[in-house]
Amino acid sequence: MYLKEEEGAGPAAATGFPMSGGATSGALAAVQAPAPWSTGLFDCFDDPGNCCVTLLFPCITFGQVAEIVDRGSTSCGASAALYTLLTWTGFHCIYSCFYRSKLRAQYGLEESPCADCCVHYCCELCALCQEYRELGNRGFDMTIGWHANTERQQGRAAATMPPQMHAGMAR
Template sequence: FCFHLAKVSVIMAVVNQPGRYAPTDFQTGLCDCASDCGTCLYGMCCFPCLGCSIASDMNECCLCGIGWPIRSVYRTRYNIQGSMCTDFCVAGCCTLCATCQLKRDIDLRKSQGIF
C-alpha cells in the first residue's frame, strides 16, 4: 500500500507554471471605441500625440508609443494574453484601433489603481 501511494505521487505533475496572477485580457475590445469616444477622437485627430501620451504613461521615449513593441511591453507587464506575433499583426493591420485600445486600458488601470 505504501509503495502504491509513492507511485501515485510521482505521476502527479505540475501543469501550470507558478506566477504572480493568471493571464488576463485587455479590458476593452480592439474596436470598442464607443466605450471611450474621447480617446478615439484624440487618436484620429492627432495620432502621434496619442502615441506620445502612451509612451509618457509607460516612462518611454515619445517615439516609442506607437506600434507593436510598446504593446508587447505593456502586455507582458500586466500579464495579458497574446504573443509578439499577435501584437505585430494587430498593430500592423489596425494601428489606430490597437493604439486606442492600449490607451483605454492604461486609463482604466489608472482609475482602478493598478497601473
C-alpha cells in the first residue's frame, strides 16, 4: 500500500514504503524477482560433450559445478569423490540439490520447474547438465576450475586497465 499526499495536508508520514506509484527505491529495490535459467532443464543436447560425460560419469560434472559454486574452497576431485560415495548410499540427490540451491542464490535464479530437491531426485542428470551450462553461459570455463577462471578474469581486467603513469623526476 502506498501513501499519497492529500491536497493541502502536507507530506505523508514516513513509513519506510516507497511513496511513488510503481517505482521502487532503497531496500525494496534490492529485492528483485528471480531470473530465469539461461537454458531449460531438458536442453541437455545443447552441449552433447557434457551430456555424454554426465551420462557416463555424473560425478565429474558435479565436481566441476561444485568447485565453481564453492568458489574454489572444495576441489573438483574432492566433490566428485564425495558424490560418488553418496551415490552408493542413494543420498547423492540430496547432496547435489544443495549445490543447485547455492547456485540459484548466487545468481538470483528462479526455482523451476519445481523445488531443487525434486529436480535432482527426478532428473538428476538433466539438472547437473543445466547447472553446468548455466555456469558456462556466465563465462566460466568449466574444464579449468575456479582458480584458473579467476586468474583468467584478473588477466582480462589487467589488460583493459590503462597503464599507470609515474610521476616525473623529482629532486
